[in-house]
Amino acid sequence: MGSLPKYEELARRITGDIQNGIxxxxxxxxxxxxxxxxxxxxxxxxxxxxxQLSRLGIIVKQQGxxxxxxxxxxxxxxxxxxxxxxSRDPFAGATPVYLEIxxxxxxxxxxxxxxxxxxxxxxxxxxxxxxxxxxxxxxxxLAGVRSATIIPALDRRLRAMPNVIEIDDIGDSxxxxxxxxxxxxxxxxxxxxxxxxxxxxxxxxxxxCTVYRGFHDRTRGMIDRFAERKKPLVLFNSEDENIATxxxxxxxxxxxxxxxxxxxxxxxxxxxxxxxxxxxxxVAPREPGFYRSAGVDGMxxxxxxxxxxxxxxxxxxxxxxxxxxxxxxxxxxxxxxQPVQLIEPLLLxxxxxxxxSVVNAG
Numbered sequence: 001m002g003s004l005p006k007y008e009e010l011a012r013r014i015t016g017d018i019q020n021g022i023x024x025x026x027x028x029x030x031x032x033x034x035x036x037x038x039x040x041x042x043x044x045x046x047x048x049x050x051x052q053l054s055r056l057g058i059i060v061k062q063q064g065x066x067x068x069x070x071x072x073x074x075x076x077x078x079x080x081x082x083x084x085x086x087s088r089d090p091f092a093g094a095t096p097v098y099l100e101i102x103x104x105x106x107x108x109x110x111x112x113x114x115x116x117x118x119x120x121x122x123x124x125x126x127x128x129x130x131x132x133x134x135x136x137x138x139x140x141x142l143a144g145v146r147s148a149t150i151i152p153a154l155d156r157r158l159r160a161m162p163n164v165i166e167i168d169d170i171g172d173s174x175x176x177x178x179x180x181x182x183x184x185x186x187x188x189x190x191x192x193x194x195x196x197x198x199x200x201x202x203x204x205x206x207x208x209c210t211v212y213r214g215f216h217d218r219t220r221g222m223i224d225r226f227a228e229r230k231k232p233l234v235l236f237n238s239e240d241e242n243i244a245t246x247x248x249x250x251x252x253x254x255x256x257x258x259x260x261x262x263x264x265x266x267x268x269x270x271x272x273x274x275x276x277x278x279x280x281x282x283v284a285p286r287e288p289g290f291y292r293s294a295g296v297d298g299m300x301x302x303x304x305x306x307x308x309x310x311x312x313x314x315x316x317x318x319x320x321x322x323x324x325x326x327x328x329x330x331x332x333x334x335x336x337x338q339p340v341q342l343i344e345p346l347l348l349x350x351x352x353x354x355x356x357s358v359v360n361a362g
Contacts, residue, residue: 005048006041006045007041007045007046007048007049007052008049008052009332009333009334010035010039010041010045010046010049011049011050011052011053012332013039013329013332013334014029014035014049014053014058015053015058015074015075016328016331016332017328018058018069018071018074019074019075019112020112020114020328021111021112022325022328023069024069024071025069025070025071025072026068026069026071027068027069028065028066028067028068028069029050029059029066029067029068029069030066031066032046032047032050035049040337050067053067054067056073057070057072057073058070058073058074080113080114080115081109081112081114081115081138081331082114082115082117082136082137082138083109083114083115083116083117083137083138083139083140083141083327084116084117084119084130084133084134084137084139084140084141085102085105085116085117085118085119085141085143086119086121086130086140086141086142086143086145087118087119087120087121087142087143087144087145088120088121088122088143088144088145088149089120089122089144090120090122091118091120094143095143095144096297096299096301097297097299097314097316098143098144098167098168100314100316101143101167101314101316101319101320101323102116102118102143104316104317104320105141105320105323105324108320108321108324109324116141117137121145121150124151127150127151127154128151128153128154130154131151131153131154131157134157134158134161138163138327138330138331139163139164139165139326139327139330139331140158140161140163140164140165140175141164141165141167141323141327142158142164142165142166142167142168142173142174142175143166143167143168144166144167144168144170145158145166145173145174145175146170146171146172146173147159147172147173147174148172150174154174155174158174158175159174159176161176162176162330162335163176163327163330163335164176164177165177165178165179165323165326165327166178166179166180167179167180167319167323168180168214169181169183169213169214169217169340169342170212170213170214171212171213171214172213176335176336176339177326177335177336177338177339177340177341178339178340178341179319179322179323179326179341179343180214180319180341180342180343181214181296181312181314181315181319181342181343181345182342182343182344182345183213183214183215183217183218183221183296184217184218184220184221185221185342185344185345186218186221186296186312186345187217187218187219187220187221187222187223187224187225187296188221188222188224188225189221189312189345189347190221190222190266190294190295190296190310190312191221191222191225191226191229192225192229193294193310193347193349194264194266194294194310195225195226195229195231199263199264199292200232200234200259200261200262200263200264201226201233201234201262201264201265201266201294202234202235202236202255202262202264202265202266202276203219203222203223203233203234203235203236203266203267204236204237204265204266204267204272204273204276205219205235205236205237206237206241206267206268206272214268215268215269218268218296219268222266223235234255234259234262236251236252236255238251238252243272243275243276243279244279248279249279249282249283250283252276252279252280252283252284253283253284256280256283256284263286263290263291263292264291264292264293264294265277265280265291265292265293265294266293266294266295267293267294267295268295268296269295269296269297270295270296270297270298270299270302270303270309270311271295271297271302272295273293273294273295273309274293274295274302274306274309276293277291277292277293277308277309289307289308291308292308292309292310292350293308293309293310294309294310294311295309295311295312296311296312296314296345297311297312297313297314298311298312298313298314298345298346298348303348307350307351308350308351309350310347310348310349310350311347311348312345312346312347312348313345313346313347313348314345314346315343315344315345315346318343319343322341322343
């Protein structure tokens, strides 16, 4: 593909997008300016590509209007596209956010008759098998796969492949490209939300924050934003991380005795933040709604009936769409210029369960 003229590369890419159903029959293509911006080429190159597609009958040019797709002239694919989803967990035990992205992406793949194959790696034998079949896929999607947790041969092979995407900002990934939630921004957004509501926040720091980059970035965003806005933030790191234990409750009670104004719990994960808040309600009861909490993930199963929790939800649809388009680019020999693509989270404010409200980051 690299030896082809740019306009021909673009013409092939547009043809592939039409084959994949991105531009249905009879619909107008994006404008020349939009196509140029998407492909990173000049408008002259776009015009040359459109002329070629017009000569082939793949598009119908209209005076003063955008070109229209003519699917009848588009050659059919000779094979079904195949993509692999590789995870450390079995499907039934996968992280809920991963499952949401997988299911959304699978629906997108079905629209173009492509296959998305779920490939769990529970033990090294399965890793050997995955290694043996990697080259049979048009693109590889990793869900929380870290180099330190896989066999060296698989790590080396994945690192050598340009068509590998990671969907979790975990750090230490063998993928050439990462498409995920902007975890640092999630921490900043949560901080702004709480500061603007005059909350006195306990930021719970766990051992996972030092292991997973995404967790670390969420906490760092929270801490940095409180510092920028010159607001106090109390860090809480109990030696006993089991929230249900007597020692954990005693540590919380001691903290509240020293700083009784504290009324809000932050944790990198919604579920844990809610659990700590409930423990606060046990050890130092106050009126309903006095204690509140904040975290990240936005899973409906966790937030059900939660009126006093603010969450930063992973933008599942946008992540899946970005991954889908990038995977299709792989089939056209086009690879991301940016190794990391961070996507804004969605803010689910207080009373999310009752109001069912979702607002964009800002």
